[in-house]
Amino acid sequence: MRITLVGSRHFGVATLEMLRSRGIAVPRVVVADGGDRLALAAETAGIAVTVQASPKLVTAAEIAPDTDLIVAAHCHARVDRDALAAARLGGIGYHPSLLPRHRGIAAVEWTIREGDPIAGGTVYHLADRMDAGAIALQEWCFVHKGETARELWERVLAPLGIKLLAQVIDHARTHAELPAQPQDERFATRAPRTTM
Structure with a gap:
Protein backbone atom coordinates (compact mmCIF):
# COMPACT_ATOMS: atom_id res chain seq x y z
CA MET A 1 0.00 0.00 0.00
CA LEU A 89 -9.24 4.40 -2.26
CA GLY A 90 -9.71 8.15 -1.78
CA GLY A 91 -8.78 9.65 1.54
CA ILE A 92 -9.36 9.38 5.28
CA GLY A 93 -8.73 11.69 8.18
CA TYR A 94 -8.87 11.58 11.96
CA HIS A 95 -11.14 13.93 13.88
CA PRO A 96 -10.99 14.10 17.70
CA SER A 97 -14.73 13.91 18.32
CA LEU A 98 -17.62 11.53 17.87
CA LEU A 99 -18.66 12.87 14.48
CA PRO A 100 -21.00 14.39 13.53
CA ARG A 101 -20.64 16.14 16.91
CA HIS A 102 -18.11 18.99 17.05
CA ARG A 103 -17.24 19.34 13.38
CA GLY A 104 -14.54 21.96 13.06
CA ILE A 105 -11.06 23.05 14.04
CA ALA A 106 -11.67 23.20 17.81
CA ALA A 107 -13.42 19.89 18.52
CA VAL A 108 -11.51 19.11 21.72
CA GLU A 109 -11.99 22.63 23.09
CA TRP A 110 -15.73 22.43 22.44
CA THR A 111 -15.89 19.02 24.12
CA ILE A 112 -14.53 20.68 27.29
CA ARG A 113 -16.52 23.90 26.88
CA GLU A 114 -19.81 22.01 26.56
CA GLY A 115 -19.02 19.75 29.51
CA ASP A 116 -19.31 16.55 27.49
CA PRO A 117 -18.75 13.56 29.80
CA ILE A 118 -17.89 11.39 26.80
CA ALA A 119 -15.58 12.22 23.91
CA GLY A 120 -14.01 10.11 21.23
CA GLY A 121 -12.35 9.92 17.89
CA THR A 122 -13.48 9.24 14.35
CA VAL A 123 -11.69 8.12 11.21
CA TYR A 124 -13.82 9.43 8.37
CA HIS A 125 -13.75 9.67 4.59
CA LEU A 126 -12.47 13.00 3.28
CA ALA A 127 -15.24 14.78 1.38
CA ASP A 128 -16.24 18.16 -0.05
CA ARG A 129 -17.55 19.37 3.31
CA MET A 130 -15.07 19.42 6.16
CA ASP A 131 -15.52 16.61 8.70
CA ALA A 132 -18.73 15.44 6.97
CA GLY A 133 -17.64 12.30 5.11
CA ALA A 134 -18.77 8.78 5.94
CA ILE A 135 -17.46 7.25 9.16
CA ALA A 136 -14.93 4.45 8.74
CA LEU A 137 -14.34 3.78 12.45
CA GLN A 138 -15.20 5.45 15.73
CA GLU A 139 -14.44 4.90 19.42
CA TRP A 140 -15.48 6.75 22.57
CA CYS A 141 -13.75 7.59 25.84
CA PHE A 142 -14.64 9.28 29.13
CA VAL A 143 -13.62 12.86 29.85
CA HIS A 144 -12.08 13.30 33.31
CA LYS A 145 -13.57 16.01 35.53
CA GLY A 146 -11.48 19.17 35.40
CA GLU A 147 -9.49 17.96 32.40
CA THR A 148 -8.28 20.59 29.93
CA ALA A 149 -8.53 20.21 26.16
CA ARG A 150 -4.78 19.69 25.91
CA GLU A 151 -4.82 17.05 28.66
CA LEU A 152 -7.69 15.20 26.97
CA TRP A 153 -5.90 15.32 23.60
CA GLU A 154 -2.60 14.08 25.00
CA ARG A 155 -4.04 11.47 27.38
CA VAL A 156 -6.40 9.70 25.03
CA LEU A 157 -7.50 11.41 21.81
CA ALA A 158 -4.12 11.57 20.03
CA PRO A 159 -3.18 7.94 20.86
CA LEU A 160 -6.72 6.87 19.94
CA GLY A 161 -6.31 8.56 16.55
CA ILE A 162 -3.16 6.59 15.76
CA LYS A 163 -4.86 3.35 16.82
CA LEU A 164 -8.00 3.99 14.74
CA LEU A 165 -6.05 5.08 11.66
CA ALA A 166 -3.95 1.90 11.90
CA GLN A 167 -7.08 -0.26 12.14
CA VAL A 168 -8.73 1.37 9.12
CA ILE A 169 -5.52 1.15 7.07
CA ASP A 170 -5.16 -2.54 8.00
CA HIS A 171 -8.75 -3.08 6.84
CA ALA A 172 -7.98 -1.32 3.56
CA ARG A 173 -4.87 -3.45 3.03
CA THR A 174 -6.79 -6.67 3.64
CA HIS A 175 -10.06 -5.87 1.85
CA ALA A 176 -9.03 -3.22 -0.72
CA GLU A 177 -11.87 -1.01 0.50
CA LEU A 178 -12.77 1.27 3.39
CA PRO A 179 -15.67 0.80 5.80
CA ALA A 180 -18.27 3.56 5.41
CA GLN A 181 -21.28 4.56 7.50
CA PRO A 182 -22.97 7.89 6.61
CA GLN A 183 -23.02 10.53 9.34
CA ASP A 184 -26.43 11.37 10.78
CA GLU A 185 -26.86 15.07 10.02
CA ARG A 186 -29.53 15.43 12.72
CA PHE A 187 -26.79 15.31 15.34
CA ALA A 188 -24.22 17.57 13.67
CA THR A 189 -22.76 20.41 15.73
CA ARG A 190 -20.05 22.95 14.91
CA ALA A 191 -16.74 23.52 16.69
CA PRO A 192 -15.32 26.77 15.33
CA ARG A 193 -12.08 28.26 16.59
CA THR A 194 -12.40 29.47 20.16
CA THR A 195 -10.36 31.78 22.37
CA MET A 196 -10.47 29.35 25.34
Whole structure:
Protein backbone atom coordinates (compact mmCIF):
# COMPACT_ATOMS: atom_id res chain seq x y z
CA MET A 1 0.00 0.00 0.00
CA ARG A 2 1.20 3.51 -0.90
CA ILE A 3 -0.02 6.38 1.24
CA THR A 4 0.36 10.10 0.69
CA LEU A 5 0.36 11.67 4.15
CA VAL A 6 -1.06 15.19 4.48
CA GLY A 7 -0.62 16.80 7.86
CA SER A 8 1.39 18.66 10.43
CA ARG A 9 2.82 18.83 13.92
CA HIS A 10 3.27 16.05 16.45
CA PHE A 11 0.23 14.06 15.33
CA GLY A 12 1.46 14.08 11.73
CA VAL A 13 4.86 12.78 12.88
CA ALA A 14 3.24 10.08 15.05
CA THR A 15 1.14 9.00 12.06
CA LEU A 16 4.21 8.85 9.83
CA GLU A 17 6.01 6.71 12.42
CA MET A 18 3.00 4.38 12.68
CA LEU A 19 2.85 3.95 8.89
CA ARG A 20 6.56 3.24 8.58
CA SER A 21 6.49 0.78 11.51
CA ARG A 22 3.82 -1.19 9.62
CA GLY A 23 5.89 -1.38 6.45
CA ILE A 24 3.62 0.98 4.53
CA ALA A 25 5.23 2.97 1.72
CA VAL A 26 4.92 6.73 2.16
CA PRO A 27 6.24 8.19 -1.10
CA ARG A 28 5.26 11.76 -0.24
CA VAL A 29 4.33 13.97 2.68
CA VAL A 30 2.28 17.10 1.98
CA VAL A 31 2.47 20.02 4.41
CA ALA A 32 1.25 23.61 4.58
CA ASP A 33 4.57 24.81 6.07
CA GLY A 34 7.95 23.52 4.94
CA GLY A 35 9.36 24.20 8.41
CA ASP A 36 6.80 22.02 10.16
CA ARG A 37 8.09 19.13 12.28
CA LEU A 38 6.34 16.64 9.96
CA ALA A 39 8.27 18.03 6.97
CA LEU A 40 11.52 17.73 8.91
CA ALA A 41 10.75 14.15 10.00
CA ALA A 42 9.91 13.18 6.42
CA GLU A 43 13.09 14.72 5.04
CA THR A 44 15.14 12.91 7.70
CA ALA A 45 13.51 9.64 6.58
CA GLY A 46 14.28 10.37 2.92
CA ILE A 47 10.63 10.96 2.01
CA ALA A 48 9.72 13.60 -0.58
CA VAL A 49 8.00 16.67 0.89
CA THR A 50 5.58 18.87 -1.04
CA VAL A 51 4.49 22.24 0.37
CA GLN A 52 0.89 23.05 -0.53
CA ALA A 53 0.46 25.91 -2.99
CA SER A 54 -2.48 27.03 -0.83
CA PRO A 55 -2.57 26.37 2.93
CA LYS A 56 -6.32 25.78 2.66
CA LEU A 57 -6.34 23.30 -0.24
CA VAL A 58 -4.59 20.09 -1.30
CA THR A 59 -4.71 19.49 -5.06
CA ALA A 60 -4.19 16.43 -7.25
CA ALA A 61 -0.77 17.71 -8.35
CA GLU A 62 0.39 17.45 -4.73
CA ILE A 63 -0.55 13.75 -4.36
CA ALA A 64 2.19 11.19 -5.13
CA PRO A 65 1.70 9.08 -8.28
CA ASP A 66 0.18 5.63 -7.70
CA THR A 67 -1.19 6.57 -4.28
CA ASP A 68 -3.60 4.01 -2.85
CA LEU A 69 -4.84 6.17 0.03
CA ILE A 70 -4.51 9.73 1.27
CA VAL A 71 -4.26 10.04 5.05
CA ALA A 72 -4.88 13.42 6.71
CA ALA A 73 -3.25 13.76 10.13
CA HIS A 74 -3.67 17.17 11.79
CA CYS A 75 -4.53 18.74 8.46
CA HIS A 76 -6.64 21.89 8.27
CA ALA A 77 -6.80 22.05 4.47
CA ARG A 78 -9.53 20.62 2.28
CA VAL A 79 -8.37 17.81 -0.01
CA ASP A 80 -10.15 18.55 -3.28
CA ARG A 81 -12.14 16.08 -5.40
CA ASP A 82 -9.43 15.69 -8.00
CA ALA A 83 -6.86 14.90 -5.30
CA LEU A 84 -9.18 12.28 -3.79
CA ALA A 85 -9.78 10.81 -7.25
CA ALA A 86 -6.00 10.53 -7.72
CA ALA A 87 -5.86 7.94 -4.91
CA ARG A 88 -7.28 4.46 -5.55
CA LEU A 89 -9.24 4.40 -2.26
CA GLY A 90 -9.71 8.15 -1.78
CA GLY A 91 -8.78 9.65 1.54
CA ILE A 92 -9.36 9.38 5.28
CA GLY A 93 -8.73 11.69 8.18
CA TYR A 94 -8.87 11.58 11.96
CA HIS A 95 -11.14 13.93 13.88
CA PRO A 96 -10.99 14.10 17.70
CA SER A 97 -14.73 13.91 18.32
CA LEU A 98 -17.62 11.53 17.87
CA LEU A 99 -18.66 12.87 14.48
CA PRO A 100 -21.00 14.39 13.53
CA ARG A 101 -20.64 16.14 16.91
CA HIS A 102 -18.11 18.99 17.05
CA ARG A 103 -17.24 19.34 13.38
CA GLY A 104 -14.54 21.96 13.06
CA ILE A 105 -11.06 23.05 14.04
CA ALA A 106 -11.67 23.20 17.81
CA ALA A 107 -13.42 19.89 18.52
CA VAL A 108 -11.51 19.11 21.72
CA GLU A 109 -11.99 22.63 23.09
CA TRP A 110 -15.73 22.43 22.44
CA THR A 111 -15.89 19.02 24.12
CA ILE A 112 -14.53 20.68 27.29
CA ARG A 113 -16.52 23.90 26.88
CA GLU A 114 -19.81 22.01 26.56
CA GLY A 115 -19.02 19.75 29.51
CA ASP A 116 -19.31 16.55 27.49
CA PRO A 117 -18.75 13.56 29.80
CA ILE A 118 -17.89 11.39 26.80
CA ALA A 119 -15.58 12.22 23.91
CA GLY A 120 -14.01 10.11 21.23
CA GLY A 121 -12.35 9.92 17.89
CA THR A 122 -13.48 9.24 14.35
CA VAL A 123 -11.69 8.12 11.21
CA TYR A 124 -13.82 9.43 8.37
CA HIS A 125 -13.75 9.67 4.59
CA LEU A 126 -12.47 13.00 3.28
CA ALA A 127 -15.24 14.78 1.38
CA ASP A 128 -16.24 18.16 -0.05
CA ARG A 129 -17.55 19.37 3.31
CA MET A 130 -15.07 19.42 6.16
CA ASP A 131 -15.52 16.61 8.70
CA ALA A 132 -18.73 15.44 6.97
CA GLY A 133 -17.64 12.30 5.11
CA ALA A 134 -18.77 8.78 5.94
CA ILE A 135 -17.46 7.25 9.16
CA ALA A 136 -14.93 4.45 8.74
CA LEU A 137 -14.34 3.78 12.45
CA GLN A 138 -15.20 5.45 15.73
CA GLU A 139 -14.44 4.90 19.42
CA TRP A 140 -15.48 6.75 22.57
CA CYS A 141 -13.75 7.59 25.84
CA PHE A 142 -14.64 9.28 29.13
CA VAL A 143 -13.62 12.86 29.85
CA HIS A 144 -12.08 13.30 33.31
CA LYS A 145 -13.57 16.01 35.53
CA GLY A 146 -11.48 19.17 35.40
CA GLU A 147 -9.49 17.96 32.40
CA THR A 148 -8.28 20.59 29.93
CA ALA A 149 -8.53 20.21 26.16
CA ARG A 150 -4.78 19.69 25.91
CA GLU A 151 -4.82 17.05 28.66
CA LEU A 152 -7.69 15.20 26.97
CA TRP A 153 -5.90 15.32 23.60
CA GLU A 154 -2.60 14.08 25.00
CA ARG A 155 -4.04 11.47 27.38
CA VAL A 156 -6.40 9.70 25.03
CA LEU A 157 -7.50 11.41 21.81
CA ALA A 158 -4.12 11.57 20.03
CA PRO A 159 -3.18 7.94 20.86
CA LEU A 160 -6.72 6.87 19.94
CA GLY A 161 -6.31 8.56 16.55
CA ILE A 162 -3.16 6.59 15.76
CA LYS A 163 -4.86 3.35 16.82
CA LEU A 164 -8.00 3.99 14.74
CA LEU A 165 -6.05 5.08 11.66
CA ALA A 166 -3.95 1.90 11.90
CA GLN A 167 -7.08 -0.26 12.14
CA VAL A 168 -8.73 1.37 9.12
CA ILE A 169 -5.52 1.15 7.07
CA ASP A 170 -5.16 -2.54 8.00
CA HIS A 171 -8.75 -3.08 6.84
CA ALA A 172 -7.98 -1.32 3.56
CA ARG A 173 -4.87 -3.45 3.03
CA THR A 174 -6.79 -6.67 3.64
CA HIS A 175 -10.06 -5.87 1.85
CA ALA A 176 -9.03 -3.22 -0.72
CA GLU A 177 -11.87 -1.01 0.50
CA LEU A 178 -12.77 1.27 3.39
CA PRO A 179 -15.67 0.80 5.80
CA ALA A 180 -18.27 3.56 5.41
CA GLN A 181 -21.28 4.56 7.50
CA PRO A 182 -22.97 7.89 6.61
CA GLN A 183 -23.02 10.53 9.34
CA ASP A 184 -26.43 11.37 10.78
CA GLU A 185 -26.86 15.07 10.02
CA ARG A 186 -29.53 15.43 12.72
CA PHE A 187 -26.79 15.31 15.34
CA ALA A 188 -24.22 17.57 13.67
CA THR A 189 -22.76 20.41 15.73
CA ARG A 190 -20.05 22.95 14.91
CA ALA A 191 -16.74 23.52 16.69
CA PRO A 192 -15.32 26.77 15.33
CA ARG A 193 -12.08 28.26 16.59
CA THR A 194 -12.40 29.47 20.16
CA THR A 195 -10.36 31.78 22.37
CA MET A 196 -10.47 29.35 25.34
